[in-house]
Amino acid sequence: YWAILSTRIEMPALGKLGETNLSHLERKDWETLRQAMGNQRLLGLDYYSGGHLTHGYRNNVSARMFDAYTYSVNRDTKLLDYDEIEKMAMEIKPLILLAGYSAYPRLIDFKRMRDIADKCGAVFMVDMAHFAGLVAGGVFTGNYNPVAHAQVVTTTTHKTLRGPRGGMVLCTKEFQEAMEKGCPLVIGGPLPHIMASKAVSFTEAAQPGFKTYAKKIVENAKALAEALVREGNELSTGGTDNHLMLIDVRKYNITGRQAESALRECGVTLNRNSLPFDPNGPWYTSGLRAGTPAVTTLGMGKPEMAEIAAIITLVLKNITAEISKKDNAPSKAKYRIAEAAKSEATKRVHTLLDKYPVYPELDLEFLKKEFAK
Structure with missing residues (x-):
C-alpha cells in the first residue's frame, strides 16, 4: 500500500x-x-x-x-x-x-x-x-x-x-x-x-515435484468437495476450483463456531468462516473453511478425502446446540456432541494419522520414552 x-x-x-x-x-x-x-x-x-x-x-x-x-x-x-x-x-x-x-x-x-x-x-x-x-x-x-x-x-x-x-x-x-x-x-x-x-x-x-504437489492439492480439494456433497453437505458455490472450500453448516442448526470446536475435539482442524451474506456475522459464522495443502503434503489422496468427508459429516450430524437457561434459545457457542460419534470420529482420525504421520522420520515412541518422563 x-x-x-x-x-x-x-x-x-x-x-x-x-x-x-x-x-x-x-x-x-x-x-x-x-x-x-x-x-x-x-x-x-x-x-x-x-x-x-x-x-x-x-x-x-x-x-x-x-x-x-x-x-x-x-x-x-x-x-x-x-x-x-x-x-x-x-x-x-x-x-x-x-x-x-x-x-x-x-x-x-x-x-x-x-x-x-x-x-x-x-x-x-x-x-x-x-x-x-x-x-x-x-x-x-x-x-x-x-x-x-x-x-x-x-x-x-x-x-x-x-x-x-x-x-x-x-x-x-x-x-x-x-x-x-x-x-x-x-x-x-x-x-x-x-x-x-x-x-x-x-x-x-522451482522443482518438478512441486508442480505435482500443487496439482494434487487441487485434485484433493475437488475430491473432498465432491465427497462432502455426496455426504449431504452444502458448499458455497457448490464446490471448488482451488485449494479450499466453504461448508455451510446451517442445515445442522449449529454455527460455524460450534462446528469448529466439536471437530477440534475429534482431531480435525478446520476454522469457522463467514459465508457470503452470513446472518451469523464474523464471530459465530455459518460456515467452515477446509483446505487440502496439509493433507496433500502428508501424501493423502482421493480415498482419504472421502474418509475425511465422512468423518466431518459424522461429527456435524451429532452436534446439538445447548439451550440457554436464560432465554430458552439455542446457544451460538455452547454445544454437545454425542459421545459415540466423538469416539468413532477420533478413532478414524487416529487411523488416518497412523498411516500418514506428520513426521514419519521421527520415532515418536522413543521420544516419549526418553523425554516424557
Missing part, C-alpha cells in the same frame, strides 16, 4: 511543489499532502465474500489508511460479477483495485480485473497469499495467473508455498524504487534465517 501511495500520490505532489524531500515542505503543504495520502480510495473484495481483513475491512488498519470500498459476490451464484465490479470501479475511481482472497473457492479472472483497473485508472494489486503455491506450481495459468497481470502482487510464504512464516512483494518497475525503501520506512528488523528459509522454499517450488 505504502509504495503505491508514495509512487502515485506523494512523488507527483512533491514534483508540483518543486521538491524531492518531504522534510523540506512547509507545514501547510505537508498537511495538504498528508490529507491527500489518507483519502485515497481502495476497492477490494468484501470480507463476507471471501476477502481478507486487510482488503478494506473497517476494523482493519487498511480502512484507516484508505477511503475503503468493497465489492461482493453475486447473491445468487456466490461468484464474482465482473460487470458489477467494473460498474463500481468506474463510479468510485479507486487508486487501488485489489483482488485476492482468503475464502473464495473459485478462480479469479485476473486479466479481466486488470482491464477494469486500466479502464478506471487504478493500480491493480493482487494478494495471492493463499494460492501462491498454486501459481508457483503452474496450476493457475493464463488469465488466472496474477503475476502476469497485476502491477503489485503480495503473498505470504508459509501457506501453499510451504515456506517459513514471512512475506514477499512483487511489482512492476514503476513501483520498484518505493518498494525498495519499504525497509526501514515501513518495516524493519530483517531476519537473515527467515531470508535463507525463503530461498530454500523458492528453490523447492
